[in-house]
Amino acid sequence: MALPAAAQSSKTPKYSNEFLNLGVGARALGMGKVQVSLATDATAGYWNPAGLVNQTHKYDGVLMHSELFSGIVKNDYAAFSMPLDEKSAIGASLLRLGVDNIADTRALVNEYGYVDYSKIEYFSVADYALLLSYSRKLGIEGLSVGGNGKFIYRNIGKFAQGYGFGVDAGVQYNCKGWNLGLMARDITTTFNAWTINGDEYVKGVLNSDQANLKDEVPKNSTEITLPRFVLGVGRRFELPKQFSALVAADFEATTDGQRGTPISTKGVSINPSAGVEIGYRNLVFLRGGAGNYQQISSVVDLSKQWKGQYSLGAGVAVSGLRVDLALSRLAVEKLGSTSQTNSLIVSLGYGFK
Numbered sequence: 422m423a424l425p426a427a428a429q430s431s432k433t434p435k436y437s438n439e440f441l442n443l444g445v446g447a448r449a450l451g452m453g454k455v456q457v458s459l460a461t462d463a464t465a466g467y468w469n470p471a472g473l474v475n476q477t478h479k480y481d482g483v484l485m486h487s488e489l490f491s492g493i494v495k496n497d498y499a500a501f502s503m504p505l506d507e508k509s510a511i512g513a514s515l516l517r518l519g520v521d522n523i524a525d526t527r528a529l530v531n532e533y534g535y536v537d538y539s540k541i542e543y544f545s546v547a548d549y550a551l552l553l554s555y556s557r558k559l560g561i562e563g564l565s566v567g568g569n570g571k572f573i574y575r576n577i578g579k580f581a582q583g584y585g586f587g588v589d590a591g592v593q594y595n596c597k598g599w600n601l602g603l604m605a606r607d608i609t610t611t612f613n614a615w616t617i618n619g620d621e622y623v624k625g626v627l628n629s630d631q632a633n634l635k636d637e638v639p640k641n642s643t644e645i646t647l648p649r650f651v652l653g654v655g656r657r658f659e660l661p662k663q664f665s666a667l668v669a670a671d672f673e674a675t676t677d678g679q680r681g682t683p684i685s686t687k688g689v690s691i692n693p694s695a696g697v698e699i700g701y702r703n704l705v706f707l708r709g710g711a712g713n714y715q716q717i718s719s720v721v722d723l724s725k726q727w728k729g730q731y732s733l734g735a736g737v738a739v740s741g742l743r744v745d746l747a748l749s750r751l752a753v754e755k756l757g758s759t760s761q762t763n764s765l766i767v768s769l770g771y772g773f774k
Contacts, residue, residue, distance in 0.1 A: 437646040437677075438573060438585070438611060440518040440548040445485055445498045447745035447768040451734015452696030453710020455669045457653030458593065458602030462743075462770060463500040466512035466554035469591035469604045469653075470567030473502050473510040473556035478741060478772025485768035494520055498768075502554070512554040519547030523578070527624065544578030552589075563595040573613060579621045587611025587646065600655035600669070611646040647677040667698040671712070681716040683727075708734035708747075743770035 446464040449456040456468040463481040465472030485498040495518070502512030528540040556567035573585035588611075591604040619638040655669030674691045675682075684691035694712025713730035732749035747766040 437644050438548075438550075438607075438613065441516070441550055441571075441573075441606075442649075443496060443518065445500070445514070445516065445768075446483060446770075447485065447734060447747040447766045448698075448706075448708065448736055448743075450749050450766050451708035451710060451732050451736075451745065451747035452669070452698060453694045453712040453730075453732055455653065455655075455671045455694055455696035455710060455712070457591070457604045457651045457671050458600040458655045459653070459667070459669055462772065463502040463512055463514075464770075465556070465567075466500055466502060466514040466552050466569065467498075467516075469593060469602050470512065470554040470556050470569050470589065471565045471591040471593040471602070473512045473554055473567060474504070474508070474558050474565045475593065475595065476502060476504075476510065476772070479504060481770065481772040483768060483770040485766065487764055487766040489764050494518065508558040510556045512552075512556075514550075514552040514554070516550045516552075517547060519545055521545045521547075525578070546577050547575075549574040549576075561594075564592070565594075566590070566592050571607075571611065573611070575613065575615075579618060581615055581617045581622075583613045583615040583644070585611055585613035585644075585646075598657050600653075600657075602651075602653040602655075604651040604653070606649040606651070607646045608648050610648065613644040613646070615642045615644060617641065647675075649676065650674045663702045665700045665703070667700070668695075669697075670695045683714050704738060706734075706736040706738070706745075708732075708736070710734075741772045743768075743772075745770070 444450050444454045445467045449464060449468065460468040460472045461475040461477070463483045480503045482501045483499070487496045488494065489496060497517045498515070500512060500514040502510060504510040522543050523546065525542040525544060529536055531537050551572045553570045554567060556565055558565045569589035571587040571589060575583040587607045588609045589604065589606050590608050591602065594601045617639055619640060622638055651671050651673045653669060653671045655667060658666045660666055671694045672691055673694070674689050676689055679685050679687050680690040682690045682692040692712065692714060694710065696708065696710035698706055698708045700706045710732045711729050714727055716725050717728050718725050730750055732747055734745065734747040736743060736745035745768045749764055749766060
Protein backbone atom coordinates (compact mmCIF):
# COMPACT_ATOMS: atom_id res chain seq x y z
CA MET A 422 0.00 0.00 0.00
CA ALA A 423 2.95 2.32 0.55
CA LEU A 424 4.33 1.92 -2.97
CA PRO A 425 1.76 4.10 -4.80
CA ALA A 426 2.51 6.89 -2.34
CA ALA A 427 6.16 7.04 -3.31
CA ALA A 428 5.56 9.79 -5.82
CA GLN A 429 4.25 12.09 -3.12
CA SER A 430 6.63 13.77 -0.70
CA SER A 431 3.85 15.55 1.22
CA LYS A 432 0.31 14.30 1.85
CA THR A 433 -2.82 15.78 3.43
CA PRO A 434 -5.07 12.80 4.21
CA LYS A 435 -8.48 13.16 5.82
CA TYR A 436 -7.63 11.08 8.88
CA SER A 437 -4.07 12.08 9.73
CA ASN A 438 -3.30 11.54 13.45
CA GLU A 439 -6.82 10.21 13.91
CA PHE A 440 -5.82 8.48 17.15
CA LEU A 441 -5.95 11.94 18.77
CA ASN A 442 -9.67 12.22 17.97
CA LEU A 443 -10.84 9.08 19.82
CA GLY A 444 -11.43 11.07 23.00
CA VAL A 445 -10.30 10.65 26.61
CA GLY A 446 -12.04 10.17 29.95
CA ALA A 447 -15.04 7.94 30.53
CA ARG A 448 -17.17 10.91 31.54
CA ALA A 449 -16.63 12.59 28.18
CA LEU A 450 -17.01 9.40 26.17
CA GLY A 451 -20.24 8.57 28.00
CA MET A 452 -21.62 11.98 26.95
CA GLY A 453 -20.81 11.60 23.25
CA LYS A 454 -17.48 13.48 23.50
CA VAL A 455 -19.24 16.73 24.38
CA GLN A 456 -16.66 18.49 26.57
CA VAL A 457 -15.26 21.60 24.90
CA SER A 458 -17.41 23.92 27.04
CA LEU A 459 -17.50 21.65 30.14
CA ALA A 460 -14.04 20.23 30.90
CA THR A 461 -12.57 21.74 34.09
CA ASP A 462 -10.34 18.94 35.38
CA ALA A 463 -7.10 17.40 34.11
CA THR A 464 -8.86 16.14 30.96
CA ALA A 465 -9.26 19.78 29.89
CA GLY A 466 -5.70 19.60 28.62
CA TYR A 467 -7.09 17.38 25.86
CA TRP A 468 -10.60 18.78 25.34
CA ASN A 469 -9.97 22.49 25.90
CA PRO A 470 -6.90 23.71 27.82
CA ALA A 471 -8.71 26.94 28.73
CA GLY A 472 -10.68 24.92 31.32
CA LEU A 473 -7.63 23.95 33.39
CA VAL A 474 -7.72 27.21 35.29
CA ASN A 475 -11.30 26.46 36.43
CA GLN A 476 -10.58 23.15 38.19
CA THR A 477 -12.03 22.89 41.69
CA HIS A 478 -9.06 21.09 43.29
CA LYS A 479 -5.50 22.32 43.51
CA TYR A 480 -4.10 19.15 41.97
CA ASP A 481 -5.96 16.83 39.64
CA GLY A 482 -5.02 13.59 37.91
CA VAL A 483 -6.83 11.21 35.55
CA LEU A 484 -6.07 7.70 34.28
CA MET A 485 -7.99 5.89 31.54
CA HIS A 486 -7.79 2.50 29.87
CA SER A 487 -9.93 1.00 27.14
CA GLU A 488 -9.60 -1.92 24.76
CA LEU A 489 -10.94 -1.90 21.22
CA PHE A 490 -11.68 -4.70 18.75
CA SER A 491 -11.96 -7.42 21.41
CA GLY A 492 -8.84 -6.27 23.21
CA ILE A 493 -6.51 -6.18 20.20
CA VAL A 494 -6.06 -2.40 20.39
CA LYS A 495 -5.06 -0.85 23.72
CA ASN A 496 -5.93 2.79 24.40
CA ASP A 497 -4.29 4.42 27.44
CA TYR A 498 -4.29 7.96 28.79
CA ALA A 499 -2.87 9.82 31.78
CA ALA A 500 -3.06 13.50 32.73
CA PHE A 501 -2.12 15.84 35.57
CA SER A 502 -2.86 19.51 36.16
CA MET A 503 -2.20 22.15 38.81
CA PRO A 504 -2.42 25.95 39.22
CA LEU A 505 0.59 28.26 38.98
CA ASP A 506 -1.22 31.09 40.74
CA GLU A 507 -4.75 32.46 41.07
CA LYS A 508 -4.99 33.24 37.35
CA SER A 509 -3.05 30.50 35.58
CA ALA A 510 -2.64 26.72 35.48
CA ILE A 511 -0.60 24.10 33.69
CA GLY A 512 -1.16 20.49 32.71
CA ALA A 513 0.42 17.51 30.96
CA SER A 514 -1.32 14.68 29.09
CA LEU A 515 0.09 11.45 27.66
CA LEU A 516 -1.78 9.23 25.18
CA ARG A 517 -0.95 5.87 23.64
CA LEU A 518 -2.90 3.81 21.13
CA GLY A 519 -1.25 0.58 20.08
CA VAL A 520 -1.33 -3.01 18.92
CA ASP A 521 1.36 -5.21 20.48
CA ASN A 522 2.85 -8.64 19.74
CA ILE A 523 2.23 -8.61 15.98
CA ALA A 524 3.88 -11.66 14.43
CA ASP A 525 6.30 -11.09 11.54
CA THR A 526 6.19 -14.46 9.76
CA ARG A 527 8.08 -13.51 6.59
CA ALA A 528 11.01 -15.74 7.55
CA LEU A 529 8.85 -18.60 8.83
CA VAL A 530 9.65 -20.81 5.83
CA ASN A 531 13.39 -21.15 5.17
CA GLU A 532 15.16 -21.55 1.84
CA TYR A 533 14.63 -25.32 1.97
CA GLY A 534 10.86 -25.05 2.35
CA TYR A 535 10.78 -26.02 6.02
CA VAL A 536 8.84 -24.18 8.72
CA ASP A 537 11.07 -22.73 11.43
CA TYR A 538 9.02 -21.16 14.23
CA SER A 539 12.16 -19.73 15.85
CA LYS A 540 12.34 -17.25 12.97
CA ILE A 541 9.11 -15.51 13.96
CA GLU A 542 9.69 -12.01 15.27
CA TYR A 543 7.21 -9.76 17.06
CA PHE A 544 6.72 -6.03 16.84
CA SER A 545 4.31 -3.30 17.93
CA VAL A 546 2.50 -0.53 16.11
CA ALA A 547 1.80 2.40 18.44
CA ASP A 548 0.99 6.10 18.38
CA TYR A 549 2.06 8.40 21.23
CA ALA A 550 1.24 12.02 22.02
CA LEU A 551 2.43 14.37 24.77
CA LEU A 552 0.37 17.52 25.39
CA LEU A 553 1.83 20.33 27.48
CA SER A 554 -0.93 22.80 28.40
CA TYR A 555 -1.20 26.32 29.77
CA SER A 556 -4.35 28.18 30.83
CA ARG A 557 -4.98 31.72 32.05
CA LYS A 558 -7.93 33.79 33.23
CA LEU A 559 -8.56 37.08 31.47
CA GLY A 560 -9.91 40.35 32.83
CA ILE A 561 -13.55 39.48 32.13
CA GLU A 562 -15.03 37.29 34.87
CA GLY A 563 -15.58 33.71 33.68
CA LEU A 564 -13.37 34.09 30.59
CA SER A 565 -10.21 32.01 30.18
CA VAL A 566 -7.87 31.00 27.36
CA GLY A 567 -5.41 28.16 26.94
CA GLY A 568 -3.08 26.39 24.57
CA ASN A 569 -1.27 23.10 23.96
CA GLY A 570 2.12 22.24 22.62
CA LYS A 571 1.62 18.81 21.05
CA PHE A 572 4.45 16.34 20.47
CA ILE A 573 3.72 13.15 18.49
CA TYR A 574 5.65 9.94 17.98
CA ARG A 575 4.32 7.17 15.74
CA ASN A 576 6.06 3.83 15.35
CA ILE A 577 5.44 0.91 12.99
CA GLY A 578 7.90 -1.64 14.36
CA LYS A 579 11.19 -1.70 12.45
CA PHE A 580 9.50 -0.46 9.30
CA ALA A 581 8.81 3.23 9.90
CA GLN A 582 8.65 5.95 12.50
CA GLY A 583 7.32 9.48 12.49
CA TYR A 584 7.71 12.59 14.62
CA GLY A 585 5.27 15.49 14.72
CA PHE A 586 4.56 18.79 16.42
CA GLY A 587 1.44 20.95 16.56
CA VAL A 588 -0.38 23.64 18.52
CA ASP A 589 -3.94 23.77 19.90
CA ALA A 590 -5.74 26.83 21.29
CA GLY A 591 -8.99 27.20 23.21
CA VAL A 592 -11.27 29.60 25.05
CA GLN A 593 -14.00 29.09 27.68
CA TYR A 594 -16.61 31.44 29.07
CA ASN A 595 -18.86 30.59 32.03
CA CYS A 596 -21.72 32.85 33.09
CA LYS A 597 -24.94 32.28 35.07
CA GLY A 598 -25.07 28.53 34.49
CA TRP A 599 -24.10 28.78 30.82
CA ASN A 600 -20.86 27.26 29.53
CA LEU A 601 -19.37 28.30 26.18
CA GLY A 602 -16.21 26.98 24.59
CA LEU A 603 -14.22 27.09 21.37
CA MET A 604 -11.34 24.74 20.60
CA ALA A 605 -9.00 25.00 17.62
CA ARG A 606 -7.00 21.80 17.15
CA ASP A 607 -3.87 21.79 14.99
CA ILE A 608 -4.39 25.52 14.49
CA THR A 609 -0.97 25.92 12.86
CA THR A 610 -1.41 22.56 11.06
CA THR A 611 0.49 19.60 12.51
CA PHE A 612 3.40 18.09 10.59
CA ASN A 613 4.49 14.46 10.90
CA ALA A 614 7.90 13.68 9.40
CA TRP A 615 8.14 9.97 8.53
CA THR A 616 11.29 7.92 8.04
CA ILE A 617 10.77 4.58 6.29
CA ASN A 618 13.16 1.64 6.50
CA GLY A 619 12.90 0.48 2.90
CA ASP A 620 15.26 -2.48 3.30
CA GLU A 621 13.22 -3.89 6.18
CA TYR A 622 9.93 -3.15 4.42
CA VAL A 623 10.71 -5.23 1.32
CA LYS A 624 12.56 -8.05 3.11
CA GLY A 625 10.87 -11.34 2.23
CA VAL A 626 8.16 -9.59 0.20
CA LEU A 627 9.68 -8.85 -3.19
CA ASN A 628 11.02 -11.64 -5.38
CA SER A 629 13.78 -11.26 -7.95
CA ASP A 630 11.33 -10.11 -10.61
CA GLN A 631 10.18 -7.30 -8.36
CA ALA A 632 13.60 -6.12 -7.20
CA ASN A 633 13.22 -2.90 -9.16
CA LEU A 634 10.27 -1.93 -6.91
CA LYS A 635 12.63 -1.53 -3.99
CA ASP A 636 13.69 1.86 -5.30
CA GLU A 637 10.04 2.96 -5.30
CA VAL A 638 9.64 2.56 -1.55
CA PRO A 639 9.75 6.11 -0.11
CA LYS A 640 12.59 6.87 2.27
CA ASN A 641 10.77 9.71 3.99
CA SER A 642 7.49 11.56 3.81
CA THR A 643 5.66 14.46 5.43
CA GLU A 644 2.07 14.11 6.59
CA ILE A 645 0.00 17.21 7.36
CA THR A 646 -2.98 17.48 9.71
CA LEU A 647 -5.25 20.41 8.88
CA PRO A 648 -7.06 22.52 11.55
CA ARG A 649 -10.26 21.32 13.23
CA PHE A 650 -12.59 23.66 15.15
CA VAL A 651 -15.10 22.69 17.85
CA LEU A 652 -17.73 25.09 19.21
CA GLY A 653 -19.45 23.98 22.41
CA VAL A 654 -22.34 25.20 24.55
CA GLY A 655 -23.69 23.78 27.80
CA ARG A 656 -26.27 24.61 30.45
CA ARG A 657 -26.69 23.31 34.01
CA PHE A 658 -30.13 23.04 35.61
CA GLU A 659 -30.94 22.46 39.27
CA LEU A 660 -33.81 19.99 39.69
CA PRO A 661 -35.98 19.10 42.71
CA LYS A 662 -34.88 16.52 45.29
CA GLN A 663 -31.17 17.52 44.95
CA PHE A 664 -31.00 16.34 41.34
CA SER A 665 -29.25 18.29 38.61
CA ALA A 666 -29.06 18.11 34.81
CA LEU A 667 -26.23 19.16 32.52
CA VAL A 668 -27.08 19.45 28.82
CA ALA A 669 -24.48 20.28 26.18
CA ALA A 670 -23.81 20.23 22.46
CA ASP A 671 -20.66 20.48 20.32
CA PHE A 672 -20.32 21.42 16.66
CA GLU A 673 -17.13 20.10 15.09
CA ALA A 674 -15.87 21.62 11.83
CA THR A 675 -13.15 19.84 9.82
CA THR A 676 -11.19 21.51 7.02
CA ASP A 677 -9.63 18.50 5.28
CA GLY A 678 -12.25 17.98 2.58
CA GLN A 679 -15.85 16.96 2.16
CA ARG A 680 -17.18 14.29 4.54
CA GLY A 681 -20.52 12.53 4.88
CA THR A 682 -21.66 14.77 7.75
CA PRO A 683 -25.01 16.57 8.21
CA ILE A 684 -23.42 19.81 6.97
CA SER A 685 -20.94 19.04 4.23
CA THR A 686 -19.17 21.32 1.74
CA LYS A 687 -15.93 21.05 -0.20
CA GLY A 688 -14.24 23.41 2.23
CA VAL A 689 -15.77 22.60 5.64
CA SER A 690 -17.76 19.69 7.07
CA ILE A 691 -19.70 20.13 10.33
CA ASN A 692 -20.76 17.31 12.62
CA PRO A 693 -22.97 18.00 15.69
CA SER A 694 -23.00 15.96 18.90
CA ALA A 695 -25.02 16.21 22.10
CA GLY A 696 -24.78 14.87 25.63
CA VAL A 697 -26.62 14.92 28.94
CA GLU A 698 -25.58 14.20 32.53
CA ILE A 699 -28.07 13.63 35.35
CA GLY A 700 -26.59 13.97 38.83
CA TYR A 701 -27.78 13.34 42.37
CA ARG A 702 -26.19 15.45 45.13
CA ASN A 703 -23.05 15.69 42.95
CA LEU A 704 -22.26 12.11 43.99
CA VAL A 705 -23.83 9.78 41.42
CA PHE A 706 -24.18 10.48 37.71
CA LEU A 707 -25.88 8.91 34.69
CA ARG A 708 -24.87 10.01 31.20
CA GLY A 709 -25.78 9.61 27.57
CA GLY A 710 -24.63 11.02 24.26
CA ALA A 711 -24.97 10.92 20.49
CA GLY A 712 -22.80 12.18 17.67
CA ASN A 713 -20.60 11.31 14.69
CA TYR A 714 -23.58 11.29 12.32
CA GLN A 715 -22.74 10.00 8.85
CA GLN A 716 -24.68 9.18 5.72
CA ILE A 717 -24.08 5.50 5.04
CA SER A 718 -24.77 3.80 1.70
CA SER A 719 -26.13 0.26 1.58
CA VAL A 720 -24.08 -2.20 -0.48
CA VAL A 721 -27.29 -4.05 -1.40
CA ASP A 722 -29.70 -1.48 -2.87
CA LEU A 723 -27.49 1.67 -2.77
CA SER A 724 -29.99 3.37 -0.45
CA LYS A 725 -28.64 5.96 2.01
CA GLN A 726 -29.40 6.33 5.68
CA TRP A 727 -28.18 8.55 8.49
CA LYS A 728 -26.48 6.70 11.34
CA GLY A 729 -24.89 7.97 14.52
CA GLN A 730 -22.63 6.84 17.31
CA TYR A 731 -24.30 6.49 20.70
CA SER A 732 -22.90 6.07 24.20
CA LEU A 733 -23.93 5.55 27.82
CA GLY A 734 -22.06 6.21 31.03
CA ALA A 735 -22.16 6.33 34.81
CA GLY A 736 -19.96 7.80 37.51
CA VAL A 737 -19.40 8.21 41.23
CA ALA A 738 -17.56 11.08 42.92
CA VAL A 739 -16.59 10.79 46.60
CA SER A 740 -14.03 12.87 48.53
CA GLY A 741 -12.15 13.93 45.40
CA LEU A 742 -12.11 10.45 43.87
CA ARG A 743 -13.99 10.04 40.57
CA VAL A 744 -14.74 6.64 39.05
CA ASP A 745 -16.37 6.75 35.62
CA LEU A 746 -17.50 4.07 33.18
CA ALA A 747 -18.64 4.46 29.58
CA LEU A 748 -20.03 2.12 26.96
CA SER A 749 -19.40 3.34 23.44
CA ARG A 750 -18.80 2.09 19.92
CA LEU A 751 -15.62 3.05 18.15
CA ALA A 752 -17.32 4.05 14.89
CA VAL A 753 -20.57 4.05 12.95
CA GLU A 754 -21.34 0.57 11.68
CA LYS A 755 -22.46 -0.30 8.16
CA LEU A 756 -26.10 -0.65 7.20
CA GLY A 757 -27.37 -4.07 8.16
CA SER A 758 -24.29 -4.85 10.24
CA THR A 759 -24.43 -5.91 13.88
CA SER A 760 -20.89 -7.25 14.12
CA GLN A 761 -19.37 -4.25 15.85
CA THR A 762 -19.15 -4.67 19.61
CA ASN A 763 -19.27 -1.98 22.25
CA SER A 764 -16.10 -0.84 24.00
CA LEU A 765 -15.99 -0.44 27.78
CA ILE A 766 -13.99 2.57 28.92
CA VAL A 767 -12.85 2.98 32.52
CA SER A 768 -11.25 6.12 33.96
CA LEU A 769 -10.17 7.19 37.43
CA GLY A 770 -9.77 10.78 38.52
CA TYR A 771 -8.57 12.24 41.79
CA GLY A 772 -8.50 15.84 42.90
CA PHE A 773 -6.78 16.91 46.11
CA LYS A 774 -5.61 20.05 47.85
